[in-house]
Amino acid sequence: MTDRLQKKVNVLFLAAEAAPLVKVGGLGDVAGALPAALRQIDQPQLDVRLVLPFHHDIRRRVESLQPVAEFQVNCRRTKIPAKAYLTSAAGLPTYLIEGAPIPPDGPVYNSVNPTFDGEKYIFFSLACLALIEYLDWQPDILHANDWHTAAAVYANSLQVKPGERKPLAVLTVHNLPFMGKDAEPALLDYGLPRSPDPWLPWWATAFPLPLGLLTADQIVAVSPGYAAEILTPEFGCGLQDFLMTRKERISGILNGLDRNLWNPATDEALSVNYTLESLSLRSQNKARLQAELGLPLQSDTPLLITISRMDQQKGIDIAISGLRQLSTLDWQAVILGTGDPLLETACRSLESEFPDRVRALIRFDAELSRRMYSAGDILLMPSRYEPCGLAQMIAMNYGCVPLARATGGLIDTIHDDPTLASSTGFLFNEASPEAFAEALQRALFAYQDRRKWEEIQQRGMHKDFGWEKPANEYARLYQQLLGGGK
Secondary structure, eight states: OOOOOOSEEEEEEEOSOBTTTBOSSHHHHHHHHHHHHHHTOTTTEEEEEEEEEOOHHHHTTOOOOEEEEEEEEEOSSOEEEEEEEEEEETTEEEEEEEETTBOTTSOSSOSSOHHHHHHHHHHHHHHHHHHHTTOSSOOSEEEEEHHHHHHHHHHHHHOOOTTOOOOEEEEEESOTTOOOGGGHHHHHHTTOOOOOOTTSOGGGTTOHHHHHHHHOSEEEESSHHHHHHTTSTTTSTTOHHHHHTTGGGEEEOOOOOOTTTSOTTTOTTSSSOOOSTTGGGHHHHHHHHHHHHTOOOOTTSOEEEEEOOBSGGGTHHHHHHHHHHTTTSOOEEEEEOOBOHHHHHHHHHHHHHSTTTEEEEOSOOHHHHHHHHHHOSEEEEOOSOOSSOSHHHHHHHTTOEEEEESOHHHHHHOOOOTTSSSOSSEEESSSSHHHHHHHHHHHHHHHTSHHHHHHHHHHHHHOOOOSHHHHHHHHHHHHHHHHHOO
8 A cells, every 4th residue: 555644634533423413422422522623633634524314313403504415325125315414513514414214303322123223324334435425525534433333444345446545444442342233134234245254253244343343444442441451351242352363453542521511610510610729619519419419418428429321331239239338437429320220229229228328319410410520529430341431530620539440441540559649549450349348448548638638639630631632642543544554
């Protein structure tokens, strides 16, 4: 391959969701922030454009649309018409793809019948490639995210014509276990064959994510820690041996945090705003949250918070069992989130058992979560695995000290020094209530020395988790790919 190193790089960024147009989970945060951060880089100059399915949520938010193209996506049954529109999301050029498999009134993700999502995102992935032919702008890099757009990476590798320069493909893995298994019928229906690659397990030869991992020019995990973990049996989801064959093409780039969005000095949801220099004001938020939730107004009692999806991955059950083991110690706990009904019930049972110091708030409440970050002393994050994690970054930004399992991005963002001299939080290794309880006992003991505790808070608030660093790492990666090829 000839040297393609250049001062200007065109990047087509594919995602299922992106704030502010549509956001369901962490992918929406990343896809909303990273392209914008990439466009701010001077060298190389990056012309990054986002492409999204034209979801129902977007239709309610978008103000101006410019028709760009009408074309067809090949399917074994028929040719399916598609339309593309151009809009702007906070200054970011954004293409929206419309077609029958993307229902105008449907959800971003169909939890009732995931096979609908299978066809939606296979259609969307192929439509993104078809769109390129109708633009007077050609991408050098095709940047896909998770299984929803991984089929575009695979199809891109198959659509090689003599003398044609196809874009190089980057695939970011936000959550490896979600491989798009329900998309297998659609993948085959849209003419994308199983891979004959001998290293890919047979069961994975018609799943979008493994096929994207097979054919991407570069695989990026959302933290260096997760990049290493997916090569192991514990976290590789059955793909670890295959991924070892692509080890040289796997790297880890930690996600960033929008520090303008998560700023205790300007956050309008807080009762009292504060900065690193006025950290003492933070105690007022704790008192007001205790009063709001009917907890005893005890300023010296450590307030533990959990803001999480109720899911086995998040280790909520580990925290519940661990708290019971430490019932003789002084603490209060507030748990916010929804999800698995069994875990929701377990949280309510913990509140019933400790009505004077536990509140289980089984709901989604964005404003309350912000008040919790500004009031809590310790964030509990006992995840069984955590590719990157956002809550621990937000917590540190707000002066709330994280306590987490040593996995994935939590290792990369939290420093646990046994002497406390350089700590920004507390970590435990084994995904068990006993290991969690031991770490929490250390944290509760450290909390008693208020001077040292404030130093831990300050070090966390000093950490820069902004998007500038990861954006520059992605920019260097693009240039390396274009400069050297495969």
